[in-house]
Amino acid sequence: MPAVLENDVLVYKGSNFFRQRLLLSTLSGRAIKIEEIRSTHDDPGLKEYEVNLIRLLDKVTNGTRVELSETGTSVYYQPGILIGGQVNHSCSTQRGIGYYLEILLALGPFCKEPLNAVLQGVTHSDLDVSVDKIKAAALPVLLKFILVDDGLELKVVRRGAPPLGGGEVVFKCPVRRHLRPLQWSKWGLVKRIRGVVYALRVSPTMANRVVEAAKGVMLNFIPDVYINTDQCRGPNAGKSPGFGVSLVAETTDKTFYCAEAKSVDAGQGDITLPEDLGRVCAQRLLDEIHRGGAVDSAFQWILALWMALGQKDVSECVVGPLSEYTITFLQHLKEFFGVMFKLDVVRDEEESDEEQGSLSQQVRMTCVGIGYVNISKRTL
Incomplete structure (x- = not known):
């Protein structure tokens, strides 16, 4: 459901896309309230891994305020200031470390201090991308925006399979005052x-x-x-x-x-x-x-985030068919930051309509960055 604005607080209903909403609330500084969380289920309210995510966000911020209803079916989240620094966190074994690591990857460049996070839990899960996939396909995308990998690192110390986990990873991310605009329309062979x-x-x-x-x-x-x-x-x-x-x-x-x-x-x-x-x-x-496309389909959403938060210039990238998760994330970007993307289906003029229909259609995503600035990062 789309957000309802009440006293400058974005109000959502339901448990879907819980992680997206907390992430964008933390970056935008806008308070959110999420109601009717699994209110009709036999086991209503927040799951243990969602509470665990809130704890992680509390560790990387200063001044975050969280209010839970007695039944856990309603949560109010007022984000604090992103500080980063040294973070040690035991992730819920209900979800993979990737569930939490993606959030840290999105927040890392905008922290006050370079992020040095040690996460323990399940390194490979059916529900989430693995730490290997994040290292191989997501970190190179961030490098496109920050250019220099001075301190960007993801190290798998121990692997841990479900249900008990036992894995450990170390994630280090440098901070940036702003992200550069991106032009990325070719991906080669x-x-x-x-x-x-x-x-x-x-x-x-x-x-x-x-x-x-x-x-x-x-x-x-x-x-x-x-x-x-x-x-x-x-x-x-x-x-x-x-x-x-x-x-x-x-x-x-x-x-x-x-x-x-x-x-x-x-x-x-x-x-x-x-x-x-x-x-x-x-x-x-x-x-x-x-x-096809310039990024792996699992990380279209985080590409869109960094494009939207980039400098006040046009960013453009061609991706494969948009996932449902990415489509919802684009809607949330509009609600939190007012950023709208122009989406065009990329067509090959040499191909007939019948041939086009049989191919995987790429999408050109274009937006103007909002010029998001990390006010904690001083320029020399």
């Missing part, structure tokens, strides 16, 4: 495939079988394929057994597409064959390449 297969508390042969299956698909298209294995042992293997794969396609214009797949969670009863896992991940990567 895929020149190489890289990947990593991890095996946690299972036989190392599992990883090798995944590698062979994935390579069997990708070598049909490109010869430069290399997949590393990360056979974790002891405390580095987390608390639950599992294995998975992350594949990355790099293009000639430094665009990175990523796909991933993992075994079913321990205790679910189903058995995942390593060969099936490798083939599924390779096919997902081919789908992502087919969608």
Whole structure:
């Protein structure tokens, strides 16, 4: 539902897009109230991982005010000032670390102090992007806006599979006074495939079988394929057994597409064959390449955010077909910042209408940045 404005507070209903609303509230400084959170469910109110997210936002800000109703079905959130700095946080094992890491990635450049966050929990989850995917496909997008990677780093210290987790990552992000405008309409051709297969508390042969299956698909298209294995042992293997794969396609214009797949969670009863896992991940990567665009489809929304907050100049980027999550995020950007994007379907004049319909349609996103300034970052 669209927001209702009451006494300069944006009021939403329902639990959908909870994370988007907290993120944009924190960046814009606008207070929000979210009502009727799962009010008709048998277990109403906020989930544990959503409360955990609020705690994380409280750690990276100063002066944030949160009010919860007794039933947890209503929350009032008045953001404080972004401070960043050293943050240690144990993430809820109901969601992957990626659920929280994406928020820190979006906030990092605008903190008062460079962000140095240590997150513990599940590194690979079916519900969220993995830390490998963020490292491979999201960090290069941020580099387009800040140009210099002085201190931008994501390190996987330990991996942790669901349901118990046990993983740990360290994320470091430099601060910027402002983000540069972006012109990004070409993404080139895929020149190489890289990947990593991890095996946690299972036989190392599992990883090798995944590698062979994935390579069997990708070598049909490109010869430069290399997949590393990360056979974790002891405390580095987390608390639950599992294995998975992350594949990355790099293009000639430094665009990175990523796909991933993992075994079913321990205790679910189903058995995942390593060969099936490798083939599924390779096919997902081919789908992502087919969608095209200058960024991986999972990170269209964060690209839109940085374009909207950039300097007061025109930013333009061509992406693959917009995801539903991105479409809703664009609506929220309008409500919080008043930014509107111009969206045009990119058509190839040499293709017929019938051929166009059979292809994955790219979208040109254009906006004028609001000139968002990190007032804590002084210029020399």
